[in-house]
Amino acid sequence: MLKTSSQHSQSIHSVSKIHFAILIIAIIVAGISQGMLLPVLAIFLEKMGVSSTLNGLNAAVLYIGSFGMTLVAERLLGVLGFKKLMLGGLLLVLITLPLFPVYPSIAFWFVLRLLVGIGDSAVHYSAQLWVLMVTPSEHRGRNLSIYGMSYGIGFSIGPLGIKLLDWGIYAPFLLLAGLFLIVVMLVIWKLPNGTPEKTATNEPAQRRFVKSYSWAWYALIPAFLYGYMEAAMNSNFPVYGLRVGFSTGDIAFLLPFIGIGGLILQLPLGILSDRYGRKKMLMICGGLGGLLFLFVPMAETNMIAIAAIFALAGGLIGSFFSLGLAYAADMLPKMYLPAANVLASFHFNAGSIIGPALGGKGIEMGSTASLFWVLGGCYMIFAATGFIFKEKSK
Structure with a gap:
């Protein structure tokens, strides 16, 4: 429960649907920003003659900024509260976006991507922890799936920004900045502030992180794998596609299918996890999703086959972070949830940093298919690891 006082806590609960809707809108727009920036800038750099390794490393900078934010997110949230932390993140991205087309330089974009990563991380951390803490356990899978599905909507829309380049280099960045401005006004107007409820404990923060990890390490791996897949696909697949014979239009058409699959299956998978268990659903989704990624190189340039594989694999893997x-949250005491949220964000950003760099290096070494071999192998290993993980009671 969120509160600044008992009375304020009740007011938050009574209009939680309005707040939830604003959080969903914020996450959709944050998803659009990440889904658009990664492929649009990757295509720019590829056409500028930048190596695929440097292209991937430049993309990873966004997640380095996000990673840095997770190190201080819990402390900042305690000081600023949910609304101020989210608003700060939104404003930082809003100010940064229009600067990208001003000076197309790798060094300049390095700094800008770092700032966008910090801002996006602030929005994600505050929003997802808010949803996590106010949702009862029996509806946790459903609500977090709705949250994840909303991010998937935005992330699926993002690559369409490639089409806006026909209107000029400024068009996608200015349109996205306008969307962020709308969200900023909604947050200022309707979203109340609040901080995580203080729980009576003398346990130091470091110990809460260690215990959260030791009790729920298997549940935190999906965040890493999801971040790896998301960043690698949006940063490396445009390079992969151009080198195997796809046009930029083909790439813009194919990438959203990963998010479309997540939109279709994420909520049903969340509901099934409430009924049959989250570990079981994670293992099934990981095994099948990994197998599907291994099939992508076999499809070569068959648009229909790749679109179908992306939709199915994206549907299965798209729920990984939220599930x-x-x-x-099922396994940990409530006072450990902020620490678990930090760890999940830490894993997501680590995967997002490693994904583009490793994928770009594989492509540069002449093995374009390695992008999907590594993806498929990681998910299948995760599924098999589930057989050795034993849950501990709270």
């Missing part, structure tokens, strides 16, 4: 976080 993993819900699974961790």
